[in-house]
Amino acid sequence: MPPITPMVRNLLILNVLMFILTDRLFPQELFALHDIRSDLFRPHQFITHMFMHGNLMHLFGNMFSLFMFGPLLERHWGEGRFLTFYMITGLGASLLYSGVRYYEISQVMDGVxxxxxxxxxxxxxxxxxxxxxxxxxxxxxxxxxxxxxxxxxxxxxxxxxxxxxxxxxxNSPMLGASGAVFGILMAFGMLFPNTELMLLFFPIPIKAKYFVLMYGAFEMYAGLNRTPGDNVAHFAHLGGMLFAYILLKLWERKRNNFY
Known part of the structure; x- marks a missing residue:
């Protein structure tokens, strides 16, 4: 477990503060991302939704992943590029999700x-x-x-x-850092593909590249075959991974060493 780095620490603090503030002072509707046809939609929500979480377990899951995988990437890139990566993958995730969600809602509205x-x-x-x-x-x-x-x-x-x-x-919003977090997982799997991970629910060492591949395949399946009542934004997760892949291909063209 690598020591925490400055930008990862700042993001952890910001997410926790936003969770406390929206739980006690400000309504979530102001910052969570809504469909552009909703009266509650505001452009700033494409950014602010990344720092919102629905409950404590949602917050813990995303922040634990950021804490575990983020520091190595920040050391590799530096604070500025890591923050740029985090924001672009989070924004890309929201754009892909919004596009898919717009289509899904349009289908329902036509059906109605x-x-x-x-x-x-x-x-x-x-x-x-x-x-x-x-x-x-x-x-x-x-x-x-x-x-x-x-x-x-x-x-x-x-x-x-x-x-x-x-x-x-x-009027159902999307919120959470999952898009950016899945971008971090994708980057970790691409930059450190042979690093072995020991997962709580899978107590056998697994290389990062296989873990990311299986997780991405699951999200694709879950997104295309939604279980009734499933409120997980699977296409936001896929969007974060997609934009992470694109950024890595742009940033790591001359990199030949993988660990």
Whole structure:
């Protein structure tokens, strides 16, 4: 475990302070990243969301990874370049996530419009699945609606839920340092590919390059095959890794030694 470096320490302090301030003084909605169609969206959120966390475990997970892998990269690059890397990968993650999320929400909004015009129970279920809604607890309603597709009461309830669905998705924010942290993991795996890691959940030494490869593959799978109710921004993680890869290719063109 390398000693903590100045910029990593500053980022840890800033994230913890933001967590305390937004928990006690300022609303998260002001700093978390919203869809550009939301009334809550502000341009500064592309930056500020990187220093926000939803709960203590979310904060701990990201800061632990920053603490473990960040110092080696800061020593390799220096404080200024490390901070530049951190910010660019975090911003890149938010841009990729926002683009994917914009498309997903647009699909749902189109589905809502179609359902409002022709309220069919099968289309309603498909709409919920497209939106990633956990159908647990709604089975009985879906069964009864399917049995009585012309019942005004079921149609009214389904329309009301559909109308709220678009608003909820548009106004659901994304927050956390995960994009930048996944960028750090990617950089560590590329610069120190043969460094062996011992993970708590996988008590066998594994080289950094294989760890990053497996983690990236999992995030791709999870992003493309979302489990209902999954609120993890998998494409933000992938965005951080993608922008890290691009930066490393630009910065490390003349580097031939890997550890």
């Amino acid at each position: 419009t179609a359902f409002m015009q022709n309220p069919d129970p099968i289309d309603f279920k498909n709409l919920l699945e497209t939106a990633g809604v956990n159908l647990r607890g709604m089975e009985s309603f879906l069964v009864e609606f399917n049995r009585n597709p012309s019942d005004p009461q079921f149609i009214t309830q389904a329309k009301a839920f559909s109308a709220r669905l678009s608003d909820v998705m548009v």
